[in-house]
Amino acid sequence: MPNDELIDLARDIAVRAGELAHRRRVEGVEIADHKSSPVDVVTLADRETENLIRSLIADARPDDGFLGEEGGAEQGSSGLTWVVDPIDGTVNYLYGIPSWAVSIAVVEGDPDPLTWRALAGCVTNPVTGEIYTATDAGGAFSGNQQLRVVEPVSxxxxxxxxxxxxxxxxxxxxxxxxxxxxxxxxxxxxxxxxxxxxxxxxxxxxxxxxxxxxxxxxxxxxxxxxxxxxxxxxxxxxxxxxxxxxxxxxxxxxxxxxxxxxxxxx
CATH class of the missing domain: 3.40.190.80 (D-Maltodextrin-Binding Protein; domain 2)
Known part of the structure; x- marks a missing residue:
């Protein structure tokens, strides 16, 4: 699948997942568990959102692998893996601070940052509606606006x-x-x-x-x-x-x- 098709799928799924997470935040956050420490929380919405993302990817790309924050790894046969954070900034999400995101990437090779090649990625902030996307050698965008870092400063x-x-x-x-x-x-x-x-x-x-x-x-x-x-x-x-x-x-x-x-x- 070309990178443009991968990013289209990643964006569509990220937006749908963000809508679910945002809806659950409005309804009220429930803590499901703790991870590395008592202040490192997992909400029910984290798990529900990741399950939605996993199911949508599996429907569209059944041979791809999956690596998610909440549900662990699932190996595929295509050589591609979807790397997912269903709610990045969970503490912000818990407190109602509007700085949290759904993050979805597609990488080639083993799902290891030291060796993988990222092909496509989407990050969306469901509170502000901002959607950031990029493809390998295809540029980065916020919506339809191409992104460039600011001029260097000291x-x-x-x-x-x-x-x-x-x-x-x-x-x-x-x-x-x-x-x-x-x-x-x-x-x-x-x-x-x-x-x-x-x-x-x-x-x-x-x-x-x-x-x-x-x-x-x-x-x-x-x-x-x-x-x-x-x-x-x-x-x-x-x-x-x-x-x-x-x-x-x-x-x-x-x-x-x-x-x-x-x-x-x-």
Missing amino acids: LAQALIGTGFGYAAEVRREQGRVVAGLLPLVRDIRRFGAASLDLCAVATGRLNGYFESGLKPWDHAAAALIAREAGAVVTGRDGAPADHAFLLAAPRELASTLERALADLAV
Whole structure:
């Protein structure tokens, strides 16, 4: 299937899933479980939304694999895998903060950020109605508007996004890094949804973004969107972005920001 057809399917499913999640949010959020810590929650809507996405993909593409935040992995035979976060920013969703997203990507190869090739990705914020899409070598878009990262700025003029883990000891170290970085940049933003942070780099709402501890579904779609908008998306020392580290920014700023974070021993 050509990438254009994959992105059309991803967008259609993301919009339908977003409508369901938004409807459940209006009705009232119910916590179903906790994951890595007592503050890392799963809602019933997370599970219901992922089940809808999985079923729609299976109907359209029965031979493809699936990797979802809530339901785990299912191997396919086509060489393609759909990597899904049904509600990225669940704590925002729980509190009614309008910064959460449905994220759907299609990747080629093993569902591992170190080796996969992302073919298509869609991130949608159902509250604002914003829909971000990208295809490999096909550009990134918000609706019909093509996205390009903003002109490079110095580190001192850069608005930088980041996020924090759920474990207290991890957050303590991440807070130390942010405290060291804050005097070096324009300011820091923490919106609470990695997929939207990466899309913010693509749109120019952020100059750069970094985070450690991301899962594959957190960035599979949005990293492609940021990259296709002209950002460098990288792990440490030029390696692919993965659980250990992800940084996204225009090339000149990416190098400067990475050096600053290395000095802070990220």
